[in-house]
Structure formats: structure tokens, C-alpha cells
Amino acid sequence: MTTDKGIFIQNIYYMLSYAYQVLQQQDYQCIASEKFEHIDDLFAAILAKGVSRQLKQGLYREYVSRSETRSVLRGKLDLPQTIKTLIQHKPQVACTFDELSEDNLYNQILKTTLQVLLRDENVSAARKVELKKVLLFLDTVSVLLPSQIPWKQLHYQRSNQNYEMLLNLCYFVLHDMLQTTENGSYKMTAFLDExxxxxxxxxxxxxxxxxxxxxxxxxxxxxxxxxxxxxxxxxxxxxxxxxxxxxxxxxxxxxxxxxxxxxxxxxxxxxxxxxxxxxxxxxxxxxxxxxxxxxxxxxxxxxxxxxxxxxxxxxxxxxxxxxxxxxxxxxxxxxxxxxxxxxxxxxxxxxxxxx
Structure with a gap:
């Protein structure tokens, strides 16, 4: 749906499918033939499929710094914190270590965006069911404040290249760039981002x-x-x-x-x-x-x-x-x-x- 001064919602999907070859794979074929009234619903459909696909392949993991008080030393000793623990008569040591975790910035952005779409009135009820199913598998991942996401810290390499398209969609959603008008279209002025x-x-x-x-x-x-x-x-x-x-x-x-x-x-x-x-x-x-x-x-x-x-x-x-x-x-x-x-x-x- 669109007006004479908007952009066909389906054309956004076609542009994405050329820009990101992953959308031309079989998993996304049903989206190409579906008619969308709202851009939010289109993005929800792509993200639901994309995250589900990523879950089957395995979520991207990276080393995250952790701090814990333990009975056995792991990683580096945190001496000041250990002294505080001993003063409290606890026979434990404080330590910091790096742990390979799914709870990293990339997955946190995905989960935050899916939760935002879950509250979006322009996303269909059927799509929200798909989002809820996907979110069940992200229970160990933290949620971020959209305004505080450090987008410039995102870098893509072979191990996380599948995230590039998904996180670009997340950026659009979280920045509320694609504002729909009353009849489901949106205007060019909404697309002023780099x-x-x-x-x-x-x-x-x-x-x-x-x-x-x-x-x-x-x-x-x-x-x-x-x-x-x-x-x-x-x-x-x-x-x-x-x-x-x-x-x-x-x-x-x-x-x-x-x-x-x-x-x-x-x-x-x-x-x-x-x-x-x-x-x-x-x-x-x-x-x-x-x-x-x-x-x-x-x-x-x-x-x-x-x-x-x-x-x-x-x-x-x-x-x-x-x-x-x-x-x-x-x-x-x-x-x-x-x-x-x-x-x-x-x-x-x-x-x-x-x-």
C-alpha cells in the first residue's frame, strides 16, 4: 500500500533482497509473495524468519568479561575485591575472566527489537505469535535501552556476517524511521538516515x-x-x-x-x-x-x-x-x-x- 508520494512497501523488500543476498534463499520466499499493509509488519516477518534461521545455525557468541566471587580462582585475581570479601570472613576470591557468551551486543539488539515489535500495533497478531516463539530461545540474552545502543561498535566478519542485514533492520525499527501514514504508506522524509x-x-x-x-x-x-x-x-x-x-x-x-x-x-x-x-x-x-x-x-x-x-x-x-x-x-x-x-x-x- 502507498500514496502517490510514498514508496511501495513491497519495494523495500525487493531492495533489501538485492542488497542482502540472504533474502533470496528459500526460507524467505513466502515473504516475497505476501502483501503487507505496514512496514513494521514486513520487518517483523523478516526478523522472525531471520532470527529463527540463526537459532538453527547457532547464535553468534563472543567473549564477554565477567566478575565473580568464587571458592576457586578463575582468570585474573581482583585483589581489592578479594580483600573486601576476606574482611567479611568469606573464604572466597574475587576474579575476572572472559567467557564465550550469547549475551553480547549483537543478540541484545535482536532481542530488544523483537520486543519492540511485539508491542507495535501495526504488527499482525499472527506475526506476534512468531516473534514470541523466537523470543523463547533468547531468554539468556539481556535487553537494552534503544537510545543507548552503541551502533558504531558493530563490526562484521565471517563469524557474524549473517547479522548485518538483521541488525540494519533493527536500526530502522528502533529509530522509528519508517513512520506509516493513515493508509499504511510512509513518506520520503522518513528516510533521511545514512x-x-x-x-x-x-x-x-x-x-x-x-x-x-x-x-x-x-x-x-x-x-x-x-x-x-x-x-x-x-x-x-x-x-x-x-x-x-x-x-x-x-x-x-x-x-x-x-x-x-x-x-x-x-x-x-x-x-x-x-x-x-x-x-x-x-x-x-x-x-x-x-x-x-x-x-x-x-x-x-x-x-x-x-x-x-x-x-x-x-x-x-x-x-x-x-x-x-x-x-x-x-x-x-x-x-x-x-x-x-x-x-x-x-x-x-x-x-x-x-x-
Whole structure:
């Protein structure tokens, strides 16, 4: 469900499924075909399946510091606390030790989010039954205050990479970012967080990687500065890295895409709407440095997610021999139309191609 200025809830699921390959596995197939009235219910469905799946594989465990008073020393002796214990005539020693535990930050965030969804009126009764079943297996895990979760401490590696998608959903839920309107849709202004922008960027990248296999390169590549002459290595560290969002190559042709997810696409000054100058300068810099030989084979495109603005950018310019412009991707339509827009961008710059 949506309005003409919202985003189809189901499209959020499709974006997630491209960004996180785990959602394309069999466990989640029933979610893809289900119709959701509220985004909260969709997230509850994904988390219920995801946590249940993780329980079968085994919850992520990491070493957590513990302090105990024991009759036998374990780990390191806590001398000040031991003295206090002995003064109380207790024949025990205080010690600190590391213990491999499921009660860590990653599982604590999962449990906290599931409990929040359990109290959410937009989550269906059937879904709440699923959440309760999952929560039974998290009884040894502590609950956190959402406002005090240290999100920046989360790091993913091989042992906990399955948590990345789940905890990103938890972030959306706990920050109340996806506020539904009366008819079950939600507006673009609710998606102003960096994580939603990253999801949009990652979706576009993974879409091209999966469906445009004829491309010789699909990645988020760095562009090297077109430096002339010798430069001291100590000086080069002052140059910022030029990290592209999406770098597409088809033989000698290159297309650099910069995904933009803003509440306002255009900058207004003196009753005139223009592209944000910083965005245009950025893509121009990427293209010109990549095309150091001045072949004209490198192009750049700003891909904005459509907002509530009546004017949306759809323009292309020849700037010094390179095609540079902006395009608007409308997420408020059937997903097949969204993919058609992405296919159209590739066809425009690379010509006819085999899908």
C-alpha cells in the first residue's frame, strides 16, 4: 500500500533482497509473495524468519568479561575485591575472566527489537505469535535501552556476517524511521538516515551485478587522481579518496553512477531550481579524472530517488567531451518499472545488450 508520494512497501523488500543476498534463499520466499499493509509488519516477518534461521545455525557468541566471587580462582585475581570479601570472613576470591557468551551486543539488539515489535500495533497478531516463539530461545540474552545502543561498535566478519542485514533492520525499527501514514504508506522524509541511503546505493549496485552480467566490471571502485609528474608520498595523503558508488564498465566504455537519497533533490535560489552544486562537481571530478586520456568514453550520472518535489531532474550534458547528467528513480511504482528504469540507463550508455 502507498500514496502517490510514498514508496511501495513491497519495494523495500525487493531492495533489501538485492542488497542482502540472504533474502533470496528459500526460507524467505513466502515473504516475497505476501502483501503487507505496514512496514513494521514486513520487518517483523523478516526478523522472525531471520532470527529463527540463526537459532538453527547457532547464535553468534563472543567473549564477554565477567566478575565473580568464587571458592576457586578463575582468570585474573581482583585483589581489592578479594580483600573486601576476606574482611567479611568469606573464604572466597574475587576474579575476572572472559567467557564465550550469547549475551553480547549483537543478540541484545535482536532481542530488544523483537520486543519492540511485539508491542507495535501495526504488527499482525499472527506475526506476534512468531516473534514470541523466537523470543523463547533468547531468554539468556539481556535487553537494552534503544537510545543507548552503541551502533558504531558493530563490526562484521565471517563469524557474524549473517547479522548485518538483521541488525540494519533493527536500526530502522528502533529509530522509528519508517513512520506509516493513515493508509499504511510512509513518506520520503522518513528516510533521511545514512543507512537508508546506503541501502538505496547497494540495491542499485547489486541489481546491475546480478542482471547485467555482460558488463566487464560492476563494483564500487576508487578513481585515481590524474596527477602529472612526480609527487612526494607524504603530500599525496592530503588528497581525498574518490570513492564511487557504482562503477560500470563495458569494454572501453565506463559509466559512474552516484546514488543520491535526499529529502530534496534540487537546490532553489532566486526562484530557480538547480542540481546541488556539490553533487555535480563530485561526479564531474570522478569522470574527468577517470578519463585522463580524454577519450570521451567515461560518463557520469547522478541517480536521485524521487521525492515529493514536482520537478525532478532528468538531464544530460556534454561537459568537455563527457556525458554527465542526472536521472530520477521513482520508487513509487511497480518494481518491474523500477528495474526497467535501471535497464534503460544501461542501454542508453552501453547500447543494446544481452540480458
Amino acid at each position: 543507512r537508508m541511503a546506503k541501502l538505496y546505493e547497494r540495491f542499485i549496485l547489486e541489481y546491475y551485478r546480478k542482471h547485467h552480467t555482460y558488463l566487464t566490471e560492476v563494483k564500487a571502485a576508487q578513481v585515481k587522481w590524474d596527477l602529472v609528474g612526480e609527487h612526494d608520498a607524504a603530500m599525496l595523503r592530503f588528497l581525498p579518496a574518490m570513492q564511487t558508488d557504482i562503477f560500470l564498465r563495458f569494454h572501453e566504455k565506463i559509466l559512474i553512477l552516484d546514488a543520491k537519497y535526499y529529502s530534496q533533490t534540487l537546490h532553489q535560489r532566486f526562484n530557480k531550481e538547480t542540481l546541488h552544486s556539490a553533487n555535480l562537481y563530485q561526479i564531474y571530478t570522478y569522470v574527468k579524472n577517470q578519463d585522463a586520456a580524454h577519450t570521451g568514453n567515461v560518463s557520469g550520472l547522478l541517480v536521485y530517488a524521487k521525492t515529493q518535489e514536482t520537478i525532478t531532474p532528468d538531464c544530460l550534458f556534454n561537459l568537455g567531451g563527457n556525458q554527465i547528467g542526472a536521472r530520477t528513480l521513482d520508487l513509487n511504482q511497480d518494481f518491474r518499472q523500477i528495474t526497467a528504469q535501471l535497464d534503460g540507463i544501461a542501454q542508453q550508455f552501453f547500447g543494446k545488450y544481452p540480458l
